[in-house]
Amino acid sequence: MAQKIIRIFKALSNQTRMDIVSQLLGAKELSCRQLLSKFSLSQPTLSHHFNELIDAEILQVRKEGVSHFYSINNQYLKSLGINMQKIVGGER
Numbered sequence: 001m002a003q004k005i006i007r008i009f010k011a012l013s014n015q016t017r018m019d020i021v022s023q024l025l026g027a028k029e030l031s032c033r034q035l036l037s038k039f040s041l042s043q044p045t046l047s048h049h050f051n052e053l054i055d056a057e058i059l060q061v062r063k064e065g066v067s068h069f070y071s072i073n074n075q076y077l078k079s080l081g082i083n084m085q086k087i088v089g090g091e092r
Contacts, residue, residue: 001080004057004080005080005082007055007056007057008056008057008058008077008080008082010056011052011053011055011056011058012056012058012087012088014049014052016039016041016049017049017052017053018088019039020035020039020046020049020050020053020059020070021053021058021059021072021084021088022088022089023035023038024059024070024071024072025072025084025085025088025089027071028071029062029069029070029071030069030070030071031067031068031069031070032046032047032050032067032068032069032070033067035070050068050070057073057076057077058072058073058077058084059071059072059073060072060073072084
């Protein structure tokens with residue numbers, strides 16, 4: 001379990017990834033296009049950050065046709081005792 005938690009905090013050590021998680025905390029899920037409009041990053045750079053968060057199991061992705069929808073993997077995080085709202089930006 002310690003390795004899983006380390007992987008999560010390592011992924012969150014980047015401010016852009018913290019900002020992505022913060023955006024998703026206020027929504028059930030957001031499309032890649034919606035998230036891309038909130039950041040001044042290229043699509044490949046944003047995809048890199050998404051992949052880091054998915055590999056750490058912080059995010060989950062749902063594919064619908066060619067669209068990708070991202071959401072916080074709350075069930076997994078709660079099973080580890082992690083409250084992402086407290087970590088990323090306080091209670092919402």
